[in-house]
């Protein structure tokens with residue numbers, strides 16, 4: 001299959017191999033020595049300690065994927081997924097803190113913002129001074145995201161926003177929201193009724209609701225965001241052109257889906273590790289349960305699942321770095337990786353037996369956390385629809 005290269009005319013080299021390996025080793029150690037011991041506290045207190053947020057800033061984690069000219073580290077996608085796989089050996093809440101700055105919250109600005117918007121926001125997003133939120137979903141529009149109702153009405157040199165957004169990650173911490181709003185009352189072809197706006201969280205009329213009470217991901221907050229006659233300058237329109245918001249969102253989500261797939265691999269590796277550790281320690285019938293072949297089949301299936309997902313993630317990242325359009329591959333990755341980590345978490349509970357059902361076991365928490373990955377940034381069904389649509393467009397060239 002061939003793809004037109006819409007992102008770059010040449011491969012994105014990212015950082016040199018020594019820098020990447022130093023970053024990986026540092027993160028590998030930091031995750032095990034600093035973050036893993038904090039997992040229970042983060043789950044209990046439902047927040048990431050301020051000192052950890054400061055350490056993330058010092059380590060440059062908010063700016064991994066932004067170019068050096070904006071203060072980022074300039075990793076390409078292949079390098080980004082390697083670091084995300086390292087970071088997600090621990091609770092997914094830690095990655096959630098930086099996820100919007102690494103992905104949809106900054107890359108829509110990088111890809112489609114004006115020069116002024118890039119210079120105004122990207123350095124603060126790269127340093128972590130500002131945490132990003134991405135506001136697309138609404139009470140009545142989730143999978144059918146273009147059916148959104150939030151309105152942006154032009155009034156002289158301003159737009160006035162009214163409406164509400166639902167389940168917005170990082171909303172209580174965010175300093176900037178990329179908000180998708182309708183600039184035309186009619187639904188237009190190509191979803192050109194949707195525009196994107198860069199809205200500072202302290203704009204009068206913007207209100208963040210109570211933190212949602214979720215099944216998992218304790219420590220990573222989501223909330224509703226309300227817009228009540230929020231008046232923003234016309235210069236806040238992403239790219240300065242109406243009607244391009246939906247396309248910007250979808251481009252940014254393609255990247256986001258690969259990042260989430262890498263997250264699924266990282267979590268899957270950790271859960272498999274916990275599965276093997278427990279199975280070698282727990283004894284029944286006079287020997288470690290790891291010696292029973294029926295359990296060994298679960299280890300083997302989990303490793304095979306993980307290996308497949310890891311290969312898919314690396315291949316898709318490499319294609320994007322080469323400038324290929326990756327909508328199809330990104331959806332294949334998100335679909336497979338999010339389902340595979342669910343299977344691994346389920347097997348892990350089985351290997352733990354009754355202990356796996358108890359809250360004291362870490363794996364019960366992972367089981368709840370990974371359930372989310374099949375839902376957000378496009379459910380599994382939506383990924384299937386994207387894959388089928390792309391296939392039907394391109395199958396004749398196979």
Ligand SMILES: Cc1cc2nc3c(=O)[nH]c(=O)nc-3n(C[C@H](O)[C@H](O)[C@H](O)COP(=O)(O)OP(=O)(O)OC[C@H]3O[C@@H](n4cnc5c(N)ncnc54)[C@H](O)[C@@H]3O)c2cc1C
Nearest residue numbers: 134135136137142143167168169222375376377378379381
């Ligand atoms: C913890 C969390 C964090 C989130 N963070 C953000 C965020 O930061 N920003 C943001 O904008 N959104 C965010 N979301 C929202 C998330 O992206 C949506 O929940 C998701 O896209 C699904 O939309 P929905 O919940 O409205 O489900 P619905 O769209 O109502 O779907 C319900 C079911 O119907 C299925 N379905 C829908 N349409 C079809 C179809 N055409 N064919 C087959 N099946 C279909 C779905 O797959 C699903 O199984 C977050 C959600 C959660 C839970």
